[in-house]
Amino acid sequence: KQWYQRRVPFENDTCGWTITNNKVSFNRVSASEFMHPNVDHTSGESTGHYLVANASQGGEGDSAMLTYTLNRNTRAKCYFSFWYHMEGDSVGSINVYRTSSGTKEKAWPTAVDSGSGWNQGGVFIGKVSNVKIDVEFVKGSSNYGDVAVDDVSFHRCIVGSEECMADEFQCRSGQCIKAEKRCE
Numbered sequence: 001k002q003w004y005q006r007r008v009p010f011e012n013d014t015c016g017w018t019i020t021n022n023k024v025s026f027n028r029v030s031a032s033e034f035m036h037p038n039v040d041h042t043s044g045e046s047t048g049h050y051l052v053a054n055a056s057q058g059g060e061g062d063s064a065m066l067t068y069t070l071n072r073n074t075r076a077k078c079y080f081s082f083w084y085h086m087e088g089d090s091v092g093s094i095n096v097y098r099t100s101s102g103t104k105e106k107a108w109p110t111a112v113d114s115g116s117g118w119n120q121g122g123v124f125i126g127k128v129s130n131v132k133i134d135v136e137f138v139k140g141s142s143n144y145g146d147v148a149v150d151d152v153s154f155h156r157c158i159v160g161s162e163e164c165m166a167d168e169f170q171c172r173s174g175q176c177i178k179a180e181k182r183c184e
Helices: none
Strands: 018-022 026-030 049-054 063-073 079-087 092-100 103-108 119-124 129-139 146-155 168-170 176-178
Touching (some): 063 146, 079 092, 092 119, 092 146, 103 119, 129 146
Antiparallel strands (some): 018 063, 026 049, 063 129, 092 103, 092 129, 168 176
């Protein structure tokens, strides 16, 4: 069921994503309950939801992990994307790990304070059998700041489901082409 969803906006629940907390925790909150960010990425409204890790919890190096495992073969263009918010001096880092064929690798570079807005991150998955994605927040030295994650998505992962990226156009045939190549 969750496999066919293009995007998990965390509006109702975590849709099969597992949260593992280690002294710092990811919590699903409404933007109106939290100071930063003051709107979610999905709707741009204060009534929307996202996952947040509050930097006032735990000590430096403590972490929280968001995990999902795709238990099927993926297509060659399979891609994972997410939106994140990081604000605060020495708030910490976000790491994304990809595990397939028993090998875990850091697939997305550590993020640092990105200001008050939402930013997009992404990881190429490619054609693999069974892949696990871990989105990890590691607390920095500061107790002041916030880290939020929203709209985790898998793109072009299932045979027969051509999902175009934001900068692409989907032709009637279902094929995705770069938006600037569109001639209609």
